[in-house]
Amino acid sequence: MNFKKVLIIYNPKSGRFSEKKLSYILSFFKLKNISADTLNILKNSIEKENIENSYDAVLVAGGDGSLNYVINTLVYSEIPIAHLPMGTVNLFAMENKTPHSLKKALSDIINLYKPVKIGLGQANERFFFAMTGVGLDAFVVKNMEEKIRSSKRRIYNNSTKYISYILNIIKMTKKYRFYDLCMEKNNEQITCAKEIIVSNIRYYGGPFEIFPNNSPLDDKFHIRTVKNAAGTADVIFSILKSLIFYKKYSNNPDFYIKDNEVTITSTNDSTNKLIYYQCDGELVGTLPVKIKKVENALTMLINPRYFPLSQP
Incomplete structure (x- = not known):
C-alpha cells in the first residue's frame, strides 16, 4: 500500500505501551515521509467518517481490548486497520504472526501487509x-x-x-x-x-x-x-x-x-x-x-x- 497519512490509535494503559514506543512510532513514519496523527482512546472518541476521509490506514497500539474497541467503531468501513501488539496476550497479533520487534512490525505493515476483508463475530450488538x-x-x-x-x-x-x-x-x-x-x-x-x-x-x-x-x-x-x-x-x-x-x-x-x-x-x-x-x-x-x-x-x-x- 501507498501510505501518505496514518492515524495511531493508542491505549496508554495497555500492558506493554509506553510513551517511548509511541515516540518511536512517530519518528519511524516521519523518516518514511508519512504523516502520522495520534488519538488516545481514553481521552478522545473515534469519529468514523472523519477517519475514513482523512487517513490511509489506522494502527492500533494496544492490546486485544483496544483492538476490539476500534473494530466496533470502524466495522463496515473501508479503511485498513493494523495491530501493533502492546497488550498482555495480543491474540490477533499471534494469528497474524506480527513481529515482536516494533521496528520490524512497522516495516512489515507498510511494506508487506495487504488489506483484506475479514469476517467478524457479532455477539448481540x-x-x-x-x-x-x-x-x-x-x-x-x-x-x-x-x-x-x-x-x-x-x-x-x-x-x-x-x-x-x-x-x-x-x-x-x-x-x-x-x-x-x-x-x-x-x-x-x-x-x-x-x-x-x-x-x-x-x-x-x-x-x-x-x-x-x-x-x-x-x-x-x-x-x-x-x-x-x-x-x-x-x-x-x-x-x-x-x-x-x-x-x-x-x-x-x-x-x-x-x-x-x-x-x-x-x-x-x-x-x-x-x-x-x-x-x-x-x-x-x-x-x-x-x-x-x-x-x-x-x-x-x-x-x-x-x-x-x-x-x-
Missing part, C-alpha cells in the same frame, strides 16, 4: 475478532476487571502479568458455579455444556492453538464445548485435551462444532442473568446471547506469509 466465551472465562474476565480497577499498582512486566493472570484463573475457578448452558440454532437445541467458546481464530488464552484449523477468513466459527466440568481439574484437563489431542478431537462434535450462527442460553431461564459472556477478553453482558458470523465486516492489514489470501 458487540463485534469481536477473536472469540466469545460463555461461562467460566467470562466470570474470570469480570473478576479480573474488578481487581484491576481496585488495584493501584500497575504490572509492567508482561510475563509477570500473564503468570499472575493464570494464577488468578485457577483461584477463581474454585469459586465458580458451573451452570447448564444450552446452544441452539433456529430454536432447535444443538448441544448442552458447562462452558462454551465460540472462536473466530486459532488461538485462545495466549499461545495455545485450541482451534488449529480456524481462520477469520472462513464462513463459520469453530466452537469448543466443555460438557463435564465441576471444578478446576476438569477445566484444565479439558484444555489440555484440546492442546495435545486436537487432531483426534477436531472432528468430534462432542468437542468441536462448526456453525455460523448460534444462540446460547441457560437451561433455566431464571439463571440467565447470572451467566456472563465476554468478547475478546472484555466483559459484555449476561445471557441470552445470539452469536453470528459477519463476513467481510472489516478491512485488516494482513501478513500474506501466514494467511491464504484469496482476495486481491
